[in-house]
Amino acid sequence: MNISRYNYRSQFGEYAETLVNEIRQMLLNGDYILTEHVSRFEREFADYLGVSHVRGVNSGTDALLIALRALDVGPGDEVITHANTFYATVAAIRHAGATPVLVDADEESFLIDELQTSIAVTPRTRVILPVHLYGKPTPMSGLIQLAKRNDLAVIEDAAQAHGARIGNRMVGSFGVFGCFSFHPSKNLAAAGDGGAIAVNSDDLAEHVRCLRELGQSGQNNHVLLGFNSKLDSIQARVLSWKLPCLDAWNARRREIAAMYRERLGELPVRFQSTTPGEEHVYHLFQLRTTRRDGLLSHLRKAGIDAVVRYPHPIPLQKAFSDCNWRQGQFPVAERLAKELLCLPIRPDMSIAEVDYVCDHVTGFFRPRSAPAPRPERAVPV
Numbered sequence: 595m596n597i598s599r600y601n602y603r604s605q606f607g608e609y610a611e612t613l614v615n616e617i618r619q620m621l622l623n624g625d626y627i628l629t630e631h632v633s634r635f636e637r638e639f640a641d642y643l644g645v646s647h648v649r650g651v652n653s654g655t656d657a658l659l660i661a662l663r664a665l666d667v668g669p670g671d672e673v674i675t676h677a678n679t680f681y682a683t684v685a686a687i688r689h690a691g692a693t694p695v696l697v698d699a700d701e702e703s704f705l706i707d708e709l710q711t712s713i714a715v716t717p718r719t720r721v722i723l724p725v726h727l728y729g730k731p732t733p734m735s736g737l738i739q740l741a742k743r744n745d746l747a748v749i750e751d752a753a754q755a756h757g758a759r760i761g762n763r764m765v766g767s768f769g770v771f772g773c774f775s776f777h778p779s780k781n782l783a784a785a786g787d788g789g790a791i792a793v794n795s796d797d798l799a800e801h802v803r804c805l806r807e808l809g810q811s812g813q814n815n816h817v818l819l820g821f822n823s824k825l826d827s828i829q830a831r832v833l834s835w836k837l838p839c840l841d842a843w844n845a846r847r848r849e850i851a852a853m854y855r856e857r858l859g860e861l862p863v864r865f866q867s868t869t870p871g872e873e874h875v876y877h878l879f880q881l882r883t884t885r886r887d888g889l890l891s892h893l894r895k896a897g898i899d900a901v902v903r904y905p906h907p908i909p910l911q912k913a914f915s916d917c918n919w920r921q922g923q924f925p926v927a928e929r930l931a932k933e934l935l936c937l938p939i940r941p942d943m944s945i946a947e948v949d950y951v952c953d954h955v956t957g958f959f960r961p962r963s964a965p966a967p968r969p970e971r972a973v974p975v
């Protein structure tokens with residue numbers, strides 16, 4: 595059996611032909627840039643998130659960069675985020691010209707450590723940038739209070755957490771800005787790159803619009819040093835097509851995660867902690883073990899597309915060597931980089947596929963109970 599991490603065909607459903615015909619028409623009509631498809635998706639996603647505005651941009655990385663620039667964050671300013679995030683979070687801070695200040699992750703939740711965040715605040719801090727990593731919502735109330743006390747903005751990196759909630763509130767709607775990626779790997783996936791910024795303030799929404807459109811206010815009137823970073827129309831159409839399915843897909847991800855937790859919980863492994871009142875959307879299902887590399891090759895040999903996210907912690911990335919972070923400075927992030935492994939999790943995964951993964955994880959830790967290899971289809975007699 596081969597257990598993949600993605601099944602794009604299943605995401606389009608049985609009426610995919612209708613969408614393909616619409617896209618064909620868009621191609622022929624020249625409906626490419628900032629068409630009604632983009633404004634429609636922006637409205638739909640804003641309604642879904644419960645925010646006043648969404649502005650579509652080129653990617654999740656651009657969403658973060660433009661959000662930072664919209665707050666005039668730049669050289670001399672510090673932005674606090676965590677050491678175990680994806681590279682793009684910190685790259686966006688650097689591209690804005692600001693200084694990333696890393697804090698270590700919490701050992702159980704793998705999210706930003708609130709106490710260390712409060713200690714990291716200096717007179718230069720402008721923004722706290724939590725990442726809802728792997729689809730788990732970062733507890734926001736403490737961070738929002740910390741930001742208020744110190745006159746800071748909160749920008750949420752929700753690139754991995756479309757549809758994740760705390761109580762009834764969607765992640766991406768807590769901070770001044772919520773930044774999303776629609777990279778094809780994401781829970782809400784475009785057919786290429788794409789991103790969005792969620793925002794409640796009318797003024798900031800207009801500022802973001804202006805920044806993404808080369809600082810343009812009316813044709814040929816450039817009032818800001820902007821970017822060219824717009825959500826593509828065809829991607830917007832694909833996203834509108836998929837958005838109505840997102841909650842059901844996330845619910846199915848939670849069911850699969852619950853099966854993994856139940857079936858594998860007796861083994862010498864750990865999982866990302868859960869918090870009452872949260873709705874995790876399991877962009878990634880992380881299993882933690884000190885025997886990670888052995889387990890990874892065992893699963894891959896069995897055709898299971900397990901991967902490591904992320905094997906090289908941010909402080910040790912060559913691209914950030916000028917930040918002078920040291921090995922050992924962020925011990926939790928370094929341990930997580932050595933011990934985490936993602937099991938495949940897709941909304942369309944069958945029980946047989948989940949069983950296959952669980953059997954092989956169990957077989958690695960308890961070789962004597964290893965399952966006999968299952969034939970992929972019945973062998974003719």
Ligand SMILES: Cc1ncc(COP(=O)(O)O)c(C=O)c1O
Nearest residue numbers: 653654655680682683753775777
């Ligand atoms: C946590 C996080 N932040 C930012 C990004 C950047 O998004 P994109 O790849 O769309 O630029 C990603 C995804 O790739 C991500 O996982």
